[in-house]
Amino acid sequence: MLKLKFLKYKIRTFLIRDGLSTLFNDGPSKYRVYYLKHMGNWGTSARKQKELCKLLDQWAVHITLKCGNKPLSSSAYLDEAEPFLEQYADQDLVGAAGVLVQAENLRDGEDDLQPERGTAPCSPTTSLDVVSKTEGLVVFFPGIPGCAKSALCKEILEMPGGLGDNRPLHCLTGELIGGRYWHKVADKRKEEPFRITLADKNARNEKVWRQIEDICRTTKAAAAPVIPDSEGTDTNPFSLEALAVFMFRVLQRVNHDGHLDVALWNAGYVLM
Template identity: 65%
Template sequence: MKIWGTSAGKQRELSKMLDEWAVYIRRKYGNKPLSQSIYLSEAEPFLEQYAKRSVQNQALIGSAGNLVRAEDFLAIVGLDEEGDLEMEREVAPLSPSPSVKDTVPKKEGLIVFFPGIPGCAKSALCKELINAPGGLEDDRPVNSLMGDLIKGKYWQKVAEERKRKPYSIMLADKNAPNEEVWRQIENMCHSTRASAVPVVADSEGTDTNPFSIDALAVFMFRVLQRVNHPGNLDKGSPNAGYSRKEFEGELVERFGSLVKMPLLKSDRSPLPDPVKSILEEGINLYNLHTSRHGRMESTKGSYAKEWAKWEKQLREVLIRNAEYLNSVQVPFEFAVKQVVEQLKKIAKGDYATPDTEKRKFGTIVFAAVDLPVTEIQTLLDNLAENNPKVKAFLKDKDMVKNLRKGHVTLAHKRSHGVTAVASYGIFHHEKVPVDLTALLFSDKMAAFEARLGSVNGERVVSKNEWPHVTVWTGEGVVAKEANTLPQLISEGKATQIELNPPPTIYGTLEFY
């Protein structure tokens, strides 16, 4: 629990629950080793009854009746950490599925902020929100704090206003472009009892930027119209490196909600080549500048002359294409209406948090490459015929009973975290070649050493230090103990049979 960053109070609550679980299960079954199926069948009714006993217990187990799944409970308790060997039951692979409706609660305060860039229309939007008839249909006062009018540290000023007016909706009219700022907002939420809602311009984005080049063109055009300086691209790409999916997912994970402000018409014609070319030139210049100078302003770096020349050309190109850039934007009134409707739902607490990769995979315990048991059994039979040591080892073992499933565990929620498990989502249901390079066995367990192959040119890498397929464990030995086989080999307490050339078995990557 300390590794997970669980608070001291929550650790005490969990320890109390686990103590009661131990008493409960021992009272029914004594101290004898229990099968996985018994643990699973007993976990859910125990958790359900425990949750019903008090509001605190329900908050610990799950909100709004959405109880913890048995698989999650077993991951916490520490059972089936590897999940390599299943003798008592068949476990069906899980598919990521949304949980019961998860809502953003209505708290004492609300901070509306903008993880955008200059030209995303945040100030104009804030003005409309302040003057909107009926506001957000909420009894909390709506205040706006414009960054351009604040001297000193803006977010510190917002925090002071939040403390002064805790029961209010604060429109933070300043770009919140990166994780550094997001952390400040998170801390502010904790210290002033508020929720935060990010509002972002809707855009397809790219692999390395949450905003498409079309959106960047419109943002810069807006800035050019507003002031006598188009804004530097180095200030205009604070989230470079994020794909749009990662950008939105990170915001939802941090704040539980996301409001999208319509920007471009879906039926627009393609971006004119001159506009596309000048922006791509600016992006290349930005990459050169940041690789040498980091976050230094463009006017102070070694590329200052190039920046000045580029900005002059940018202004000329955007002005020549003003008609196009105006025509591709959705009407501002429509964009405001869409944002207001989304904010109303959040202010009322009537909002379902979108799924992200982390949320989708939160109920999954581990990821593994599932291998066909028949091929593993055939390989063992062939080894027994050709190797006396393997034959002697397998002689008194009922492998038909023991070898019910075979897989290479890639990541386990308890050992590696939800994010690590979710990272295999791109390979879900894909065929993965697995080379079995050696058979290791002792008097208590046996496993094949595994070497994972690639899917569509991308190598599948296990988070386990020693990827393997457990094929047998003695009575009372849990499957995860197979991880100790390499150490036992070095101590002379186990046998290793090299397989050269290693046979390849194709398996399917699944979640459990």
């Protein structure tokens, strides 16, 4: 089973990994133009841009000093990026102009940065206390078929105590709901906003992420993306090894609710 963990896909992949060639070939100033353009396209707020700019500027200084004239390979960037992000998140002061940012929120990603004035960041050992238990949670999967989302959802549902708090837990499976899946998620969440929703459906593009963002805003919920821990390549967010595992899983399916199984003649092509 591939290791799964929570992370912010956009920051790690688009701003750090995909910006390596610009940083090493064109320099820090062009790299800044690169990531600011992405933030503008995403509609990132001015406050969040300021916080992310500090992080990315420090990343640029750190990695160029460490690597010198030898560019960092995008296939090995996680070996450098993850220790840096951990170290950055553990700093006593994060942000500028006296704004403190919780380390756990930084690890979760750009959309969840929550600055607090006049208080110290929480210890990494208290991350479970960051999300209020009176609010809901949407767990979603920016992956592709075969990435084990259904198996993970089933495992969570069968765990004694669920995710460790008293909030109601439910799962909505895409193949069983059919069309207008995210509208159905929104309707179900409005019935019980503080519940934990496991969205068992691939959320592969930014249009879907925007829908999830709207659901979280209207039902007062946090969002937690789960993707396979894969280094990826220059052209694909997943490594070839991970893709092989995903394809193997799909070809092991029989009578799949979504009809993407061994009986489909072009199942591998659909996956890619």
